[in-house]
Amino acid sequence: MVAVISEHIEITPGVCGGKPRIAGHRIRVQDVVIWHEHKGMSPDEIVSRYPTITLSDVYAALAYYHDHLEEIQQQMRESKALVRELQAKTPSKVYHKPTRAHCVLGAIAGNLFFCQSMSFNRESTAECD
Template sequence: MATMTLDQHIEITPGVAGGKPRIAGHRITVQNIVIWCDRLGLSPDEIAEEYNISLADVHAALAYYFDHREEIDDSIAESEAFAESLKKTTSSKLARILGSRSVDE
């Protein structure tokens, strides 16, 4: 059995997951791992269990992040800016439904 190295845990494939670095064989990006860990407070063990990936995959993603921190942080910021622009230009179906109801209902 071959020993996996960091470059075997993380891959970048044009056209898959937006060409972002991801866990090999999965569509889970390094960016996802960072957000789940840093922003949502999930532990590497919780991430591995929840998403059916190895603990080594999670740590490889975090190692990749620390080696490419500016690139990943910029990607996260771009994704957040895109989401905010969508919120401003796309009306909420729930808001439309609630807005059409009268107070007496």
């Protein structure tokens, strides 16, 4: 008898960092977990967004996650730490001083905190307080 999860989940060194993924795809188990557990997507929503995988693939990824909870959570923590490290080493090339337009756009987007934390000088530029 072939284990159902092994039909859907594979680990290949050098592919997706050797992390468990849906067989034949580059969608990691941790990706499915983030979509489902953290972003609130249902398995059906995940399949509709990524139609090359099946509902069985999604449920197998979630089952694998629950069978290997600490391992997957550790991988997710490591991925998050790597992102933070890379962000700290590589400053944004698009960052610039906020302007009055940013305040207006922030207000339109409902970001009132951003607007309230800015003061304007005569040249209509903004500086954060």
